[in-house]
Amino acid sequence: MGSLSEWIQQGWYKGSPWLVPLRPLSMLVSLEAKRRLQRFRKEKPSPPVPVLVVGNITVGGTGKTPLVIALVQAAVARGLKVVVVSRGFGGKIDHYPHLVTADSNALEVGDEPVLIARRTGVPVILDPDRRNALDVAIRDHAPDLVISDDGLQHYALPRSAEIVVVDGQRGLGNGRCLPEGPLREPATRLKEVDFVVSTGGGWSGAHPMIMRPADITSLATGETLDHQAFLREHPQVHAVAGIGNPKRFFNLLSILGLSATPHVFPDHHAFQPADLAFADGLPVLMTEKDAVKCAPFAEPHWWYLPVTASLPEGLLEQMLDRALGKDADPVV
Known part of the structure; x- marks a missing residue:
């Protein structure tokens, strides 16, 4: 990609001395994050309905959306009425709140909200003001449970339980807060949440989450092929990823046996036809x-x-129980 964003992220995760002069700013970010958390914990706001926040403490994607989808599907299977609230990062709408459905334009409202709506069928409400989104969800949909896709640091949103997803491959980089490092809050925040989930690798004290590939699907027709059938017909492909950690996607294709030419785009990239106009067919x-x-x-x-989140048996139920205020045996 060769962009400024990629250069900065390489510094965060591979170590670069040019970041050191930014340490005073990072210390200020860390102190402010601690102050805001202390105030939030002191006030202890109680949500009007159970609210489960799924977030991260690093900049960029960690695999939250597959976990949100899995949680919603598990809650719906219980017979619960669920609403998802989200900021809708990458969208272009200028009026909030906004209800996202399976038919919404992802370039207007953001890719993750549309993906959640399509995979789960539940209402997804966009609003940078998560508290307002919560109020609208309660007023218009009377949910049993609200799940916030991101919003961990949005302390205007009261919550019943918190889940943090970390990228087990990239970790926390140099462990510094912005702008010297990738952290939105100090790493000690992980000790404050109810659950820590790790994608793509082991993380001490975290529950593992594995991304299981489903059948490969045609964008144009909806036709599906299992991995072996696709590999027989298409042993070589152009692999495109505009996500937080593209390497995870490319590694998965390698595991499936595909020979892929990787093409990395920024997270939430607004694709145009020319981006995918490769000349070899x-x-x-x-x-x-x-x-x-x-x-x-x-x-x-x-x-x-498509991928689905696979977690230790019983963990999704325990997460839902924690958000709903029910006792549950711990999952180890």
């Missing part, structure tokens, strides 16, 4: 999050690979 395989933005102008040879 090979199939293009992308993430499902990217596919919701590319579907309106999909070509016949474009495909996406």
Whole structure:
């Protein structure tokens, strides 16, 4: 990608001495984050309905959305009425609150909200003011449970339980707060939350989450092929990823046996047809999050690979019980 964003992230995760002069600013960010958390804990606001926050403490994606989808599906299977609230990062709408449905334009409202709506069928309410989104959810939908996609640091939003997702491959980088490092809050925040979940690798004290690939799906027709059938027909592909950690997607394709030419785009990239106009006619395989933005102008040879979050048995139930104020045996 060669962008300023990529250069900064390489510094955060691989170590760069040029970041050291930014340490005074990072210390100020850390102190302010601690102050805001202390005030929030002191006030202890109680939500009007159970609220489960799924967030992270680093900049960039860590795999929150598959976990949110899994939690919603588990809650719906219990017979609970669920609403998701989200900021809708990457969207272009200028009026809030906004209700996202499976038919919403991902380029307008953001890729993750549309993906959640399509995979779960529950209402998704966008509003940078998460508290306002919560109030609208209660007024218009009377939910049994509200799940916040991100919003861990949005302390105007009261919550019943908190889950933090960390990228087990990249970790916390240099462990510093912005701008010297990738952290939104100090790493000690992980000790404050109810659950820590790790994607893509082991993390001490965290519950592992594995991304299980589903059948590969055509953007244009909805046709599906299992991995072996796709590999027989298309052993070589262009792999496209505009997500927080593209390497995780490319590694998954390698595990499936595909020979992929990787193409990295910024997280939440607003794709245009020219971005995917490769001259050799090979199939293009992308993430499902990217596919919701590319579907309106999909070509016949474009495909996406859905993934589902796989967690230790009983963990989703324990998370829901914690948010609902019920006792549950710990999952180890």
